[in-house]
Amino acid sequence: MTKRSFACHGCRKLKIKCDLARPRCEYCGARDKPCIYPSDDEPSPPPSESSSVKSVSHSPQPQLVVSSLNAPSRQTGLSLQEQELLNFLLYRIEVHYAPQRDTEPICAVFSYQFPALFMESPMTRKVSLAYGQMRLLGCYPDRLDRLLSHDGAIVERDVLSIVEGFSATLSYVQQSVDEVATLDWSHAATTSRVLELAVSNLYVFEFLTVHPHRLVPLVSFTGELDYMSFIKGVREFFATFAPVLMNTRMASFYRPPVLANTPIIHPWCASLLEDIRVGEPDAGVRDLLGRVVSMMSAIVATAQAMNSSIPLYQWVMIQSSGGFMKLVYAKHMLALRVLYTYACYAFEYRMYVSAYANIWYEYIEWFHQYNLDTFGSWVYPDDESKLNTVRIWQAQFPTTT
Known part of the structure; x- marks a missing residue:
């Protein structure tokens, strides 16, 4: 007789559907709660008794452990890893951008525009998640050292994927700019595409600014692509699509820099x-x-x-x-x-x-x-x-x- 799989005690108590992932289901993992499963031979209690189930640890039969880290959430479509990266990005926005969002255009863009675009735009989501992964490297010096070692044998696969994934996304951004330039700029769908390209370009800008793997040099005297040339391209993007972006929340981006009233000459x-x-x-x-x-x-x-x-x-x-x-x-x-x-x-x-x-x-x-x-x-x-x-x-x- 085939063994049955029952919901964990936490989901049974709340009467919600359990995804049965081991060692912790999605609900318990997202809330950092202990996830306790009954043994497969234990009979499932009737619904009327489920609210009185005690959180008692059992010894389940040995079985394959399935991680729910990368399983997409039913509510958001994001895996737990992606949700954690999103939380980290929102935390950074709150710390670095929120205090100046009413005076600095770039702060307003990330505080107000980014959360909506993250859910609506796959391109913005890919770029920002790669950026969040890279920023988190600063919290883990050992992983950062492996990234800088240039020795593929000891560089973790997920760290390498940051660079590879971002490079692929960058190519997609560049292709999309050429495509959007040929569309009807008065159409609402075009405005949405331009907005996602704008935010994605800004993330690419900062990604290249702080990345530790020397993706491009600051300046190149041999004609190769360099950081300043790429930034020139970002600037030209904002100049080209100014007629579209000036009718959105990003209009403030075109204001001159807000300088100190009495600047001190350093x-x-x-x-x-x-x-x-x-x-x-x-x-x-x-x-x-x-x-x-x-x-x-x-x-x-x-x-x-x-x-x-x-x-x-x-x-x-x-x-x-x-x-x-x-x-x-x-x-x-x-x-x-x-x-x-x-x-x-x-x-x-x-x-x-x-x-x-x-x-x-x-x-x-x-x-x-x-x-x-x-x-x-x-x-x-x-x-x-x-x-x-x-x-x-x-x-x-x-x-x-």
Whole structure:
């Protein structure tokens, strides 16, 4: 006679359907409750007695353990793992974005737009879950070390899947942008597609910003795809679809950065401005670099006032195209120094998961070596001081979530 499987005591007591997963069913697992099953030979009590069942531990017959970690929920369609990642993302939004959601456009987008799009858009869900997995690596240094080892034999499969899954999603995002550009922009369905692409692009932006696996360099002088080129593409996306997004909650995204009322000139920026004034003979370049550094100084002051890295993302988005990056790619020394200083600020505000493996430190080390190879030593002592400060921050904050 075939053995029967009965619901766990918790589900029987509440008179709800049990998915019978072992060692814990979905209901008990989601609430971190003990999940106690009767033995398969124990008769099922009648419904009238189910409310009086005591939580007594039995010794069930040996059987195959089936995990419900990846089984989709009947209510949301998400597995327990995905629900935990969603909870983590919502927690991050509450901590990092909610306090400024009424003043900072990007905060409003994630606070108000993301929760709905997560359930409606498979693309947004894939991108954000991959981002959540990657951010959680900062909580587990041993797993982070395996990811950075470049040894496939000891890198966990789920950690590798973060990069693989995100790469596949990124390709889908790029294809979708081309497709949406040909649609009728006045149609409501097009607006929904543009919104999901916008939020997905922002997650890709931050994913590449903090990822520890050096997916792309900050800048490439060999014509390869780099971070600044990708950010330029994100900026062009928002420029292209401005007519659609300006009629949504994301209209606030197009406002200029909210800067501190009385910005304090940070010593690093003050020193840069003086070096530009004295050392740049071309008046046009001098004016351009002066404006770039002045904006960086104001944005850093705003970041200090908010105690948040969010304003720094605005600076790199704004500077991703135009004359400044042309100077960087031409290896104009003062332009390279400006980007170097920004990378140091990114460290101060912990725009990374691993302090020893990220695009900012990679560029900082490259600029250090560039000084040594080209000039024999640091050209500006101020830059050496910045590197020493960054290394102190590395020791203090090796990882961050």
